[in-house]
Amino acid sequence: MQATEDAVQAIAEVVRSLKNPAIPQDLPIAADTTLAHDLKLDSLAVMDFVMALEQRFDTVISMDDLPDVQTVGDLARLLDAQPQPAASLS
Amino acid sequence: MLKKYASLRDAFHQARGAMGNPFDVTFDAILSPTTARLGDRTVLLLGTNNYLGLTFDSACIADATEALRQEGTGTTGSRIANGTYGVHAALERRVARFLGRRDAMVFTTGYQANLGILSALAGREDTLLLDADSHASIYDGARLAGAQVTRFRHNDPADLDRRLRHLRDRPGEKLIVVEGLYSMLGDTAPLREIAAVKREHGAYLLVDEAHSLGVYGDHGRGLGEVAGVESDIDFVVGTFSKSLGAIGGFCASDLPDFELLRLTARAYMFTASLPPSVAAGVSRAFDRIDQQPELRQRLKLNAERLYHGLRAAGFVLGPVPSPIVSVRLSDPALAMRYWNELLTAGLYVNLALPPATPENQSLLRMSVSAAHEPEQIDRAVEIIAAIGTSLGVRSAMPDVAAAE
Numbered sequence: 001m002q003a004t005e006d007a008v009q010a011i012a013e014v015v016r017s018l019k020n021p022a023i024p025q026d027l028p029i030a031a032d033t034t035l036a037h038d039l040k041l042d043s044l045a046v047m048d049f050v051m052a053l054e055q056r057f058d059t060v061i062s063m064d065d066l067p068d069v070q071t072v073g074d075l076a077r078l079l080d081a082q083p084q085p086a087a088s089l090s
Numbered sequence: 091m092l093k094k095y096a097s098l099r100d101a102f103h104q105a106r107g108a109m110g111n112p113f114d115v116t117f118d119a120i121l122s123p124t125t126a127r128l129g130d131r132t133v134l135l136l137g138t139n140n141y142l143g144l145t146f147d148s149a150c151i152a153d154a155t156e157a158l159r160q161e162g163t164g165t166t167g168s169r170i171a172n173g174t175y176g177v178h179a180a181l182e183r184r185v186a187r188f189l190g191r192r193d194a195m196v197f198t199t200g201y202q203a204n205l206g207i208l209s210a211l212a213g214r215e216d217t218l219l220l221d222a223d224s225h226a227s228i229y230d231g232a233r234l235a236g237a238q239v240t241r242f243r244h245n246d247p248a249d250l251d252r253r254l255r256h257l258r259d260r261p262g263e264k265l266i267v268v269e270g271l272y273s274m275l276g277d278t279a280p281l282r283e284i285a286a287v288k289r290e291h292g293a294y295l296l297v298d299e300a301h302s303l304g305v306y307g308d309h310g311r312g313l314g315e316v317a318g319v320e321s322d323i324d325f326v327v328g329t330f331s332k333s334l335g336a337i338g339g340f341c342a343s344d345l346p347d348f349e350l351l352r353l354t355a356r357a358y359m360f361t362a363s364l365p366p367s368v369a370a371g372v373s374r375a376f377d378r379i380d381q382q383p384e385l386r387q388r389l390k391l392n393a394e395r396l397y398h399g400l401r402a403a404g405f406v407l408g409p410v411p412s413p414i415v416s417v418r419l420s421d422p423a424l425a426m427r428y429w430n431e432l433l434t435a436g437l438y439v440n441l442a443l444p445p446a447t448p449e450n451q452s453l454l455r456m457s458v459s460a461a462h463e464p465e466q467i468d469r470a471v472e473i474i475a476a477i478g479t480s481l482g483v484r485s486a487m488p489d490v491a492a493a494e
């Protein structure tokens with residue numbers, strides 16, 4: 001399944017809003033951006049980041065799904081697959 | 091084998107650098123619940139979790155010593171084999187009676203209590219909802235459970251409610267896990283609101299009172315007692331390693347068939363039980379908590395003294411006093427330097443660094459004891475303030491506050 005551009009853009013916005021000093025601010029964020037290498041998020045930072053996304057997308061992601069998430073695209077697909085579609089983004 | 095820890099090794103070597111290793115302090119003698127000897131110096135201990143100062147209680151020591159002589163140094167076996175003695179059974183009854191619960195199970199540590207209980211309670215089809223700031227033992231227990239796990243925002247009943255709404259149609263039970271008093275920042279859970287969410291969704295609630303047992307409540311039963319929601323709490327977990335001054339963990343409950351967990355909690359079954367001396371000493375420590383409410387009163391006064399002292403010195407702290415007080419620093423290197431200078435000046439506090447801390451903060455974590463004399467607290471405040479000034483930390487405080 002192709003990740004929707006909407007979801008990728010929303011994730012990019014949430015990444016910027018984190019104001020995490022470890023995240024390179026001028027890095028373009030796309031579907032193939034990796035969480036660990038490009039965004040420098042460790043596993044704990046990923047969990048916090050996902051919590052912010054869950055709130056933004058008004059959904060719940062199970063922590064067991066996270067080990068499979070390597071890229072922004074993986075995350076976007078996971079969000080798109082939730083019962084509450086990204087269309088409910090406010 | 092250890093290559094994967096390369097970045098940890100670098101950080102560690104850097105931290106060790108010129109100064110001592112903050113994670114390898116070795117006391118040469120423990121002089122009292124509040125003082126120790128380190129080399130040729132006597133240091134004031136302000137980071138021990140020894141909330142009631144019971145480590146040197148003479149009645150606890152007498153009972154522990156008696157059991158040591160009568161029953162030996164260890165049980166050399168698990169609770170379900172040769173490792174259950176009369177003292178273990180008595181301790182379980184004591185915990186249950188103290189908390190007003192039907193049943194209690196005693197584990198060898200609090201860490202194992204969470205590991206054993208969470209993994210035994212939640213099956214694959216169940217869902218665990220964990221407060222985001224939960225202790226490592228809760229995360230590890232959740233992982234072992236193999237259940238669906240979701241974290242809700244720290245101390246945010248609305249986010250908990252939102253998640254339970256989403257999960258409404260998911261089969262299986264829902265178990266909410268929170269702590270009473272959070273160990274890093276000394277903030278407490280909004281238990282009344284969390285209990286209301288729990289009732290509304292028909293979920294179960296587990297409260298880890300590790301830092302609040304013996305500390306909060308008119309009878310010392312913890313934050314559940316303060317909030318008046320004990321009947322909503324299905325499982326109380328706790329430890330004997332803080333206010334009770336020893337080691338061990340427990341889970342208490344009124345749940346029918348709670349006994350079955352003795353045959354399913356692997357962290358209970360596959361490890362040796364507490365030495366009889368510890369079990370006997372802890373049983374006595376519960377008596378001390380019952381008999382000496384003044385210990386909690388002294389602890390409260392000491393907590394307020396530290397809190398107001400640091401506040402008056404210009405530190406930005408949490409909204410209310412608690413036995414745990416943390417000074418937040420944004421930079422691990424600064425925190426390390428501060429911590430070292432405190433120790434050189436004769437004051438031991440805990441250094442807590444990311445990732446073990448909420449929001450990746452670097453913390454100087456202090457905990458007070460009922461055993462502290464007011465003068466000791468005042469001296470600690472003086473030292474902390476003086477070093478804070480020399481490091482330019484206090485003037486940097488507004489930035490820290492803005493990050494709250």
Ligand SMILES: Cc1ncc(COP(=O)(O)O)c(C=O)c1O
Pocket residue numbers: 199200201202204225227269273298300301329330331337338339
């Ligand atoms: C919330 C919480 N749960 C459990 C534990 C583990 O307790 P113990 O030291 O008995 O293993 C601790 C203490 O480290 C804690 O803070």
